[in-house]
Amino acid sequence: MELWRVDMLSKGSLIDYTGMATIAELDEAVRTARDAGCRDIILLKCTSTYPATPENSNILTIPHMRELFGCEVGLSDHTLGIGAAVAAVAHGATVIEKHFTLARADGGVDSAFSMEPAELRMLVDETERAWQSLGGVVYGPMEAEKKSLMFRRSLYVTEDMKAGDVFTKENLRCVRPGLGLAPKYYEILLGKRINRDVKKGEGVEWGMVG
CATH class of the missing domain: 3.90.1210.10 (Antifreeze-like/N-acetylneuraminic acid synthase C-terminal domain)
Structure with missing residues (x-):
């Protein structure tokens, strides 16, 4: 099983799936990428179990990674449903990755926790609502x-x-x-x-x- 995975988006951009990587390993990866000229880095919190459980998702790691590494953060989500993804957006995630299938009944390695089209639409709608609801720190009547x-x-x-x-x-x-x-x-x-x-x-x- 992979420790973590890196996807190159374009020259100077990458998505880093953190998997089971330690802080030291992530720090080394981020420093190496930046030393090589990469400036657009996205770290995705990832639990390397398939499917993953909400209890093992540790979404609070997301804002910590943003503060620690000074880059965009997100969630590579292997849980069932959309709850973990919505929670991730509420804690600063700007990217959500989900496994997708046209129909779970067709089977496949990841079909059990893959989203069908209607569920993906719900994910998009609800994470957008979560992001919109963040706003700022406000007291008194708006x-x-x-x-x-x-x-x-x-x-x-x-x-x-x-x-x-x-x-x-x-x-x-x-x-x-x-x-x-x-x-x-x-x-x-x-x-x-x-x-x-x-x-x-x-x-x-x-x-x-x-």
Whole structure:
């Protein structure tokens, strides 16, 4: 059984199937390729069992390889189904290799874990969704979510009030939409005076307090 395999794509490009290779062996392979002028290198995490099990796939190796060797990474996937491939994309894989057959019923050495056309279509669709879903590190409402603020609760004035009036349980309520102060300020505002005239239905903001 091969330790790992290298496929030359074009001059200066290769795909390296990592198989059972150690970090030292991969480091030697990557250095050798780069010393020879190869700049486009893709390392594919590969479990050399046929079929492979999810438990032996160790997908977390993929982002580690990217960081360690500074190149594109992917998965040579011998598992059944598409779960491992989707997980790989979610962890930074940019290439997925799968065995393919027009019909498993036709038999063949790898037919048991090869994908049929409809399954390959599903693999393409779901890995693309996984890649699209990664996005970036985002907190707070995004532009697409802002309409959903209408479903949050916040603090509103429920009676007409004049400057100097005090917030009470009768004129301050926690209702929708979420355009006023957060409900957590309810107890703090009770007993506070407003500094201007306010109409019933206005969302409470700090600028009207004190």
